[in-house]
Amino acid sequence: MKVWNDLPSSKIANSFVLANRIARKIEETKGGNEFLAGKKGGLSSGIRRDFVATEFGNRRRDGAKLIFEGPPAQVPADAPFAKDEDGGVTM
């Protein structure tokens, strides 16, 4: 319990971002693991370079606000969410 209580929230937040960036690397190599090799290879993804720790998580060092680019979330058609006029899901 001591480990759990002492674990900073920023570590958890950083791990989420890291998992996401590693998934991107795998995607870029089309499922391969070549990204682990080479001079700049490895699991490191510059998380501490890009993020600063806050009391409850992390935030970008440069303060930028990125917009999600990709397919919309596949929310079940009968999900109890409000839908906007275009049929998109309001979150």
Added chain:
Amino acid sequence: MIFRRTAKKFDALPKNIARAYHRCHISKTMGIAVVAMAFDETLNNGGTAIKLAFQRAQSAKIAQKLTKDKKGNVLRKKGDVYLVDCNVTGSGEGTSKGPKFPLMAFFETTVFPEIEKLVKKGGRFEGYTPVIQGDNAGPHNDATFSRYVTDHCKNVGWLWEPQGPQMPHSSFERR
């Protein structure tokens, strides 16, 4: 607590060295940690991390006889209920002599209510869509457990997106 020599260890834990005739004489202790991260648009914006739950995999057992320690002190009497470390299963609760720790009950009584508290009306993260990502270990593939969680998530409008097995690095990027 005894660590495997090659295991990564958190510095705050003291390291004890003990001798055992066989590894089966070392009782196994498992724990389940559930964490979440609330973010807008993409994880690359950063966000708020939440510690949802931390639970030792234990179940209750009823003492079949009086048990004493080496000094003669009574540890438990016959009929006493005590907690024992046990294996994690999907939905099976085991037997009274060999209890198990079913994930289904853990999700039903702890994980889902904790998430509900956060995203319900007036909650800290009202309006967010929870995406639940299990690690797809063996117990997650239990048919009863799998059916229960997918049905629950579908009913409340959450997303159940388990990782590929042995792929802790896979993740999601939407809320």
